[in-house]
Amino acid sequence: MFLHVTDAKYLKEYKVWVSFNDGTAGNVDLSSELWGKVFEPLKDINYFKNFEIRGHTLSWDNGADFAPEFLREHIA
Numbered sequence: 319m320f321l322h323v324t325d326a327k328y329l330k331e332y333k334v335w336v337s338f339n340d341g342t343a344g345n346v347d348l349s350s351e352l353w354g355k356v357f358e359p360l361k362d363i364n365y366f367k368n369f370e371i372r373g374h375t376l377s378w379d380n381g382a383d384f385a386p387e388f389l390r391e392h393i394a
Contacts, residue, residue, distance in 0.1 A: 321386045322374030328367045332360075334376065336389050344393035348384070351392075356382045 325337045329345060332352065337343035352360045359380050360366045369376045377383040 320374070321390060323371050323376060323386050323389065326369065326371060326376055328369075331363070332366060334369070336376070336393070338386065338390055342390055342393065346389050346392045347394060348392075351384070356380065 319340060322339050323336055324339050325343075327335045329335055331347075332349035333345055333347045335343070335345050348360075348366075351357065352366075360378060360382055365378070369378050371377070373383065375383050375386045375389065
């Protein structure tokens with residue numbers, strides 16, 4: 319099965335609740351993952367909040383995204 323994000327909701331700080339097509343769901347804390355040129359803008363919490371589900375995962379307007387497999391592995 320090709321894993322993809324089916325729903326996501328901003329919680330607080332750099333935490334997002336994410337659900338997947340395999341039935342898995344939970345909170346992901348991305349605060350320690352915002353390094354590197356493409357992720358630097360996401361440190362602005364207002365920018366971070368404005369993600370969309372594109373290409374089967376969380377994505378931001380600047381092209382930043384996280385693989386759905388990565389997100390699933392980081393569910394708390």
